[in-house]
Amino acid sequence: MRCNLVLLLALLVFPALAAEDLLQFESAEQQQLYRQLTAELRCPKCQNQNIADSDAVVAVDMRNKTLELVRQGQSHDQVIDFMKQRYGDFVHYQPPFQLSTILLWLLPVLAVLSLAWTVFRRSKDSQTEEGEPVATSDNLTALDAELQAMIDAASQKPKE
């Protein structure tokens, strides 16, 4: 029984060893760039995974290509362009600003602006709205007089 358990534990260890990819980079910057790119590039086969996260054949090929291009010293934008030329805008998580994506970029701005406008209008409306009396320096004396009259009336009542 104990022997089986040891064997079972040994099996658990091996996949961890096999999954470790040892990639060699010339510099820490290249390593950083590779990490950034594989996180930003989207696997075209999967519905929502970056290529660092996916083991689809196309994602593995894209990782290898990214590694090759990074080692050649290509910049972040050059690698993204290389992938976009083949797999389209879908491949990058950051959508470009163009006619087909204009709503995507403008809707949040429009929503914030229209909400701000509504809030502004409302606060302005409630200030100018009639019906609810508002104390201002003009009618303050009149209000005071009214209040005094009410106090007088109330204090006279118990005597009756």
Place this chain on the structure above:
Amino acid sequence: MRKALFYVPLAAFLALSLFLLSGLFSDPRDHGSALIEKPLPAFSLPDLQQPERMITAADLKGEVTLLNVWGLWCPTCNAELSFLTELRQQGVRIVGLYYVQPVDAAFGDSFDIKALRHDVEQKLAEQGDPYLFNIVDEKRSLIFDLGVTGAPEAFLIDRNGVIRHHHVGDINPQNWPQLQQRYQQLQEGDPDAL
């Protein structure tokens, strides 16, 4: 003005509902292709039947061609072989682009084109052979340049070697009429093609 504002949230809700509803009927695999209206990328890859013969983009020019990406490992590709064979009998020029899956050297595997040729010949003898010839893309280089995400996928290529359509998924009697229309347009010499 105030009344109109009252309906804004309702209108926004309806618009969002319609947008999400339309999403239910869209194909999540369809995200366009970056290569439409672009010439075939340059390549030089061996013919499966005669590995010493190298096929280049020039070999696909001259006639409208359906370039079909497939592999024996892919069940859908095997299922569409018989329908594609029918299309070949109808005169459609179909060229295969064989998708070789990565071999894991850690398991002592290596790529053997002879074994592959034998397996492919056997399969095509059973199911029908739709292919004029097969291009073997061992490193998936052309497959990568074409923006192929998996198999089966197909490309319609016009006489001048320009990619005119990218089809993701299998070709079957249901979706062929649409593709056929494009194929015939190209064959009749669509003015845009020249």
